[in-house]
Amino acid sequence: MQYRDFGKLGIKVSALGFGAMRLPEDQEEAIKVIRRAIDLGVNYLDTAPKYMKSTSEETLGKAVKGYPREKLYLSTKYPTENASADDCRKWFEQSLQRMRLEYVDFYHMWGINWKVFTEKLDVKGGPLEFARKAKDEGLIRHISFSFHDTPEALHKLIDTGYFESMTVQYNVLDRANEQEIHHAKEKGMGVATMGSVGGGRLGFPSEKIMGAVAGGVKSTPELALRFVLSHPGVSTALSGMGSIEMVEENAATASRPDQISPEERRRIEAMHDENAKLADLYCTGCGYCQPCPNDVNIPENFKYMNYHRVWGLTEYAKKQYAALGTDKNPWIKGLPAHECIECGECEPKCPQHLPIMAQLKETAAALQS
Ligand code: SF4
Ligand code: SF4
Structure with missing residues (x-):
């Protein structure tokens, strides 16, 4: 030690x-x-x-x-x-x-x-x-x-x-x-x-x-x-x-x-900065699109999607996705992406003009078991 x-x-x-x-x-x-x-x-x-x-x-x-x-x-x-x-x-x-x-x-x-x-x-x-x-x-x-x-x-x-x-x-x-x-x-x-x-x-x-x-x-x-x-x-x-x-x-x-080594540390820092930018392009987590009338937790779903697509933490992302809306994860409220009924209420509220409904579909396809 x-x-x-x-x-x-x-x-x-x-x-x-x-x-x-x-x-x-x-x-x-x-x-x-x-x-x-x-x-x-x-x-x-x-x-x-x-x-x-x-x-x-x-x-x-x-x-x-x-x-x-x-x-x-x-x-x-x-x-x-x-x-x-x-x-x-x-x-x-x-x-x-x-x-x-x-x-x-x-x-x-x-x-x-x-x-x-x-x-x-x-x-x-x-x-x-x-x-x-x-x-x-x-x-x-x-x-x-x-x-x-x-x-x-x-x-x-x-x-x-x-x-x-x-x-x-x-x-x-x-x-x-x-x-x-x-x-x-x-x-x-x-x-x-x-x-x-x-x-x-x-x-x-x-x-x-x-x-x-x-x-x-x-x-x-x-x-x-x-x-x-x-x-x-x-x-x-x-x-x-x-x-x-x-x-x-x-x-x-x-x-x-x-x-x-200092060189490896610099490489990891660069990867972190690049990944943070990539994650923000998908969702900054600002929450302005909430609440969803069907109780979909949009930023939380996109956070898991970012763990998968940006960080390669797919196993963790799938586990979190499966727990969303169940008593396995009582601290996080709201439902997973596949519960979206495509009412369209959220998209005009997103300052990043993200195609939320399409991204939710993509998230469900990637993370739903
Ligand atoms: S489109 Fe889906 S996520 Fe957006 S408000 Fe409607 S049900 Fe909720
Ligand atoms: S408003 Fe847009 S950027 Fe903000 S949490 Fe919702 S989807 Fe993400």
């Missing part, structure tokens, strides 16, 4: 971090998976109160029992919906109890944006007041945030100076935070990346992505992880690992002294 400085915190973290959100449902099995990762050198492990139907913290706590506590860096999160110092204390105490820990290394303000920071966190009686007090008492070692907003907002959050580390989305399909990861490094912050293998999307094979590195790679996740780790500002790349095989494959990748 390779280890990297976690910003200027004086900590060395494993290049591969464990994201405990896709564990096997069987707790005994989940514990084995986590322990295999630790035995292979993973020392940064990240959970949250609501992962795995609220069982992830407990499972992680059981898995780390018996390992020297000071050798592991454990992270969990505060959901900021009803943000206040008291609410934060309640969630934090629950996390400590579930994990049976005396302290946590990284306590994240979970999934925040600039509005949440200014209106809910950085206020009198807000959660940061509790977090700072808990830090003074040694219950929290470092205050962190995870983030879902624009790169501009991320820049401002880094510049507040409140946080010692951050966990942000970054992968070969989504490079929006790339520059801000450099900025965080300059400011001495530790950076963990989430979605390192595309939130599962890059767990599927893509000849196109794999072919971007000279000599090829064994799998799409390998290339995805090597791409993330080739960013000098990334300290640890989190991967939500659900099996021992996945742990072993990722650990082998994160143990490489080399990741990808």
Whole structure:
């Protein structure tokens, strides 16, 4: 395993971090998976109160029992919906109890944006007041945030100076935070990346992505992880690992002294830019065509079509298409492309003047099993 400085915190973290959100449902099995990762050198492990139907913290706590506590860096999160110092204390105490820990290394303000920071966190009686007090008492070692907003907002959050580390989305399909990861490094912050293998999307094979590195790679996740780790500002790349095989494959990748060459990285970046342009030509995802009277989720269908046609992630795209409108994917509302009844209502609303009905037919032909 390779280890990297976690910003200027004086900590060395494993290049591969464990994201405990896709564990096997069987707790005994989940514990084995986590322990295999630790035995292979993973020392940064990240959970949250609501992962795995609220069982992830407990499972992680059981898995780390018996390992020297000071050798592991454990992270969990505060959901900021009803943000206040008291609410934060309640969630934090629950996390400590579930994990049976005396302290946590990284306590994240979970999934925040600039509005949440200014209106809910950085206020009198807000959660940061509790977090700072808990830090003074040694219950929290470092205050962190995870983030879902624009790169501009991320820049401002880094510049507040409140946080010692951050966990942000970054992968070969989504490079929006790339520059801000450099900025965080300059400011001495530790950076963990989430979605390192595309939130599962890059767990599927893509000849196109794999072919971007000279000599090829064994799998799409390998290339995805090597791409993330080739960013000098990334300290640890989190991967939500659900099996021992996945742990072993990722650990082998994160143990490489080399990741990808600057030339290979440039090639992947060029491929990304080209693919983003191609994807936008098919649909920018703006959503102006919605709602559809027959409930077809037009941008979501075109997103899957782009995974297939632009990125070569056909297996993943077909799986997502099949789940649309079923309880296999309750988070995404609306129906698949083949439910279009060609009423024609959507096309005049599209600022790109896309032939939506024809594209939906094409999408259904490519992805419907
Ligand atoms: S043409 Fe199809 S997708 Fe467009 S609004 Fe009508 S039913 Fe919905
Ligand atoms: S309006 Fe056009 S570009 Fe925007 S989501 Fe709908 S189809 Fe895509």
